[in-house]
Amino acid sequence: MFDWRWEFVWQITPRLVEATGRTILAALLGYGIAMVLGLFFALAQRTRFKLVNKPIREFVEFIRSTPLILQIFFVFYVGPQFGVMLSPWPAGMIAIGLHYASYLSEVYRGGIDSVPKGQWEAATSLSLSPTRTYYRVIIPQAIPPAFAGMGNYLVGIFKDTPMLSVIGVAELMHTANSIGSEHYRFLEPYTMVGVIFLLISLPTAAVLRKAEVKIRRKMGLR
Amino acid sequence: MEFLVFLKDHGPELIRGSLTTIELTMLSAALAIIIAVIAGLMRLSTNRLVYGPATVYVEIFRGTSLLVQIYWIFFVLPLFGLTLEKFTAGFIAVGMNLGAYGAELVRGGIQSVPKGQWEAATALSMSPAIRMRRIIFPQALLNMLPPWGNLLIELLKGTALVALISVSDLMFMAKKINSTTYLSAQVFGIALVLYYLMSRGLITPFMRWLERLMARKVGKRL
Numbered sequence: 001m002f003d004w005r006w007e008f009v010w011q012i013t014p015r016l017v018e019a020t021g022r023t024i025l026a027a028l029l030g031y032g033i034a035m036v037l038g039l040f041f042a043l044a045q046r047t048r049f050k051l052v053n054k055p056i057r058e059f060v061e062f063i064r065s066t067p068l069i070l071q072i073f074f075v076f077y078v079g080p081q082f083g084v085m086l087s088p089w090p091a092g093m094i095a096i097g098l099h100y101a102s103y104l105s106e107v108y109r110g111g112i113d114s115v116p117k118g119q120w121e122a123a124t125s126l127s128l129s130p131t132r133t134y135y136r137v138i139i140p141q142a143i144p145p146a147f148a149g150m151g152n153y154l155v156g157i158f159k160d161t162p163m164l165s166v167i168g169v170a171e172l173m174h175t176a177n178s179i180g181s182e183h184y185r186f187l188e189p190y191t192m193v194g195v196i197f198l199l200i201s202l203p204t205a206a207v208l209r210k211a212e213v214k215i216r217r218k219m220g221l222r
Numbered sequence: 223m224e225f226l227v228f229l230k231d232h233g234p235e236l237i238r239g240s241l242t243t244i245e246l247t248m249l250s251a252a253l254a255i256i257i258a259v260i261a262g263l264m265r266l267s268t269n270r271l272v273y274g275p276a277t278v279y280v281e282i283f284r285g286t287s288l289l290v291q292i293y294w295i296f297f298v299l300p301l302f303g304l305t306l307e308k309f310t311a312g313f314i315a316v317g318m319n320l321g322a323y324g325a326e327l328v329r330g331g332i333q334s335v336p337k338g339q340w341e342a343a344t345a346l347s348m349s350p351a352i353r354m355r356r357i358i359f360p361q362a363l364l365n366m367l368p369p370w371g372n373l374l375i376e377l378l379k380g381t382a383l384v385a386l387i388s389v390s391d392l393m394f395m396a397k398k399i400n401s402t403t404y405l406s407a408q409v410f411g412i413a414l415v416l417y418y419l420m421s422r423g424l425i426t427p428f429m430r431w432l433e434r435l436m437a438r439k440v441g442k443r444l
Contacts (some may be wrong), residue, residue: 010355061422062414062418064375065375065379065417065418065421065422066380066414066417066418066421067378067379067380067382067383067393069382069383069385069386069393070382070393070396070410070413070414070417071414073396073400073406074406074407074410074414075399075409076408077400077410078407078411079402079404080406081405081406081407082407084262109288112242159286159287159288160287161287162287162289162290163289163383165289166386173287173289173290173293180297186297186298186301187294187298187301188291189293190290190294190297190298191298193290194282194286194290194291194294196285197285197287197290198281198282198285198286201285201286202281202285205285
């Protein structure tokens, strides 16, 4: 049998726990950026100005069909070529935030499109301003259908944070790599990283599923 | 002018990398499809011994990061006496990861076939195997082709991660050229465009063609 050393596991646990905190922080920060930027992308695609909606549409498509890891390298290395030095954290947050913003913009679009046309017409006939129409009528109804997709991408961004290790963000994978090369043992650190991911992503997904049911009920949908 | 010189110097390497990426994508797609069909069908069983293992597989591979899985298969499996060559380890990891997502698509696709189809097939005294092969699966396939198109693009993007275990794919070549020339914008920019062309120029049209083909076939049978 292979040799799994429990004392080594206990020895490296504190470092991995600390790195887990940074991984969660990276995921939440990235998701925050993605949520705001994604809304901007989604609304920009709904404007009638072809000079705005067409380029944004193409940009979102481009981001969605190219690898995140390459985008991370792009953001990190292209800056210095033009004299803008970005340290790993900001570069990583920009790349991962932008990537997930394009995913979330699609989720938002789907949510907004699922609001029946009559709702828009009713808001217009009550002479609500566009802002009030969005805030009070459309967005509250767009949230329940978008919630499932948003939840999936929250778990998704968490699982993509290991890619930030390539530019030196000291999250879980990066920490596991350095532990591995310090002690010449990869079995325990890599396995533990896998287990930590499972321990966080499975319960999160379950909680999100329950929340979705609750939100639907609150909104009077099914 | 400078850009043309750059292309002349490094174009061949980038093309070789792209070919490796395409090869990886096709191999892992084949693996992912086989695994997805098997695990998806197993998940539908009512026998715990059949759906149990499939559920564990799907949850583990969907609950952790692809990058963690690649590292684990490449660095940890050898400790169990199973040493894989990096290219093999890479495509197996990507195939198994996307296979888990695909299994859920297969399961959902089969469940979406109306109950009457099952009953009609049973009424014609078809055996369960023939019912699945001739009646249920073709219709399920038609339902799940659009999400499979997205999944294949995710798969193509996923193959970029095997560059981190030094498989010389497009990502790896881009990184290598960047480290010798420092022309980050050019090299990463070209790589991004190449990935974009592969997903929108190869995968998307192929899937559209397949969807039309399947629609015709199922239409004839109905």
